[in-house]
Amino acid sequence: MTDKPTGSSANGTTPPEAENGAYNETYTQGPIIRRGNQVPATTTSKRLLSPSANDADWLHADPWRVLRIQAEFVDGFGALAEVGPAVACFGSARTKSNDPMYRHARRIGHAIAKRGVAVITGGGPGIMEAVNRGATLAGGVSIGLGIELPFEEQLNRWVNLGMTFRYFFVRKTMFMKYSQGSIFFPGGFGTMDELFELLTLVQTQKVDYTPVVLFGSDYWHGLIDWLRGSVERFGNISAADHGLYRITDDEAEAVELVCKGIESE
Incomplete structure (x- = not known):
């Protein structure tokens, strides 16, 4: 990034204001402009090459976070670009192996x-x-997109292509970008978060229509009754929005709903 003072002074100090309130000097940092008390006392290059620049504070600054976020996107795109057609499946981490839903x-x-x-x-x-x-037991591609959490386990042992993310929003982008259909099993806040983000993207036509299946009618009907009742009655969604999802208890129907569009392409 290039630092470039312009105007009446280029000494790197805070410029005086003109009598009419306008600034006499504009200091540019790439696409950023700074004036008045926002002009730094030194330049980016001077700070980079200064002997005092060997502290680690920059590791926790927002520009460095942007690079980490960018790296996660690059790694995710690289890992998933060639997986082919896929279906995203969401649900609770708390479901036990002896549960019928498992x-x-x-x-x-x-x-x-x-x-x-x-x-x-x-x-x-x-x-x-x-x-x-x-x-995995069917010999298929079994992808796991984990998230770095303080007390979360590592990726489960049935994943044959996996990646762990630092940021939820990067991870959600990967789900949306690389799946052509989604099945939502009973789950908590995380499952709801994914469900409503996907429905919002389709409803607002930010993405093309993608099949959304809610599996387990006993679990989902309370939510749907609320959507059809309070939310629709208050005019916050329309009756047509309920066509964005399907509820089923039938395994074969769930698979058919999310796969038929893929296989017809």
């Missing part, structure tokens, strides 16, 4: 993989593990 998720993961379609999960335990397990 068995549903495992069989659905298996069936998706048998159709030559990859599965993408959050890579954790519970529902995510079940889907990955089913896909």
Whole structure:
């Protein structure tokens, strides 16, 4: 980034204001302009090459975070660009292996993989593990996109292509970009977050339509009743918006709904 003072003074000090309130000097840093008390006392190059620049404070500054975010996008795009058609599956990390929903998720993961379609999960335990397990045992591509959390486990052992992210929003971009359909099993805040972000993107036509399946009617009907009741009644969504998702308890129907569009391409 180039620092370039322009105007009446170029000594790097704070310029005086003109009588009419306008600034006499403009200091440029690449696309950024600084005037008045925003003009730094030194330049970017001087700060970089200064002997006092060997502290580690810059590691925690926003510009450095931007580079880390950029690196996560690059790594994610590189890892997933060639996986082919995929279905994202979401659900609770707390679901136990003896839960009927775990068995549903495992069989659905298996069936998706048998159709030559990859599965993408959050890579954790519970529902995510079940889907990955089913896909791996079917000989399919079993993707896990984990998230760095203080007390979260590593990627489950059924993932055969995995990556752990630092930032939720980068991870969510990977789910949206590389899946052509989504199945939402019972889950908590994280599952709801993914569900409503996807529905919002489709509703606002930021992305093309993608099939969204809510698996487990007993779990989802309370939410849907609220959407059809309070949310729609107050005019915050329209009746047509309920066409953005489907609810089912049938494994074969869930797989068909998310895979039929992929196979017709």
